[in-house]
Amino acid sequence: MRRENIVCAIIVSLIIICILAGCYPENFISSDVEGEKMAKDLLGYLSEDDADGLKSMFCDRAKESPELDRQIEEALIFFEGAVITEDPHILVSSGAAMDRGRMTWIDISASIDGIRTDEDKTFDIGFNAYLLCVKEKDIVGISVVYITNKNGEIYTIGEYIEKASVRDD
DSSP, rough: OHHHHHHHHHHHHHHHHHHHHSOOOOOOOOOOOOOEEEEEEHHHHHHOOHHHHHHBBBBBHTTTTTHHHHHHHHHHHHOOOBBBBBBBBBEEEEEEETTEEEEEEEEEEEEEEEETTTTEEEEEEEEEEEEEESGGGBBBEEEEEEEEEEOOOOOEOOOOOOOSSSOHH
């Protein structure tokens, strides 16, 4: 009798594992992983003075702004030097919504603190981005970047974009 209970428990466990494995979405987006990747890419583009690379990270709606190219060029001047911080402190927070079991939007806010450059400058960087937005695909990507130097001066690239409806997904 005891052996039958153990075998039954194992079979039920295997069935549950198989069912749950089927629920794992194929297009799963980890906001932490994506946010860290975006932060490291952003640092690389700033460090290399790569205006085109930096612009490629912005969402299509932000790219429509006639000011974006100028803001990027000025930010590359404001951010003096190449990054020498080997392991920057990156913090990512996120929000998301689902509808009938499907993700409808994911947004992140990220900060990169204590970035040192070879010009003996220190910066903190923050940015906002949508990783997914089913109803407004043109806002997927970074909308705004804030670069702050150690004197508290802030340079902003882009502007914060909020999706049309945060609650009605």
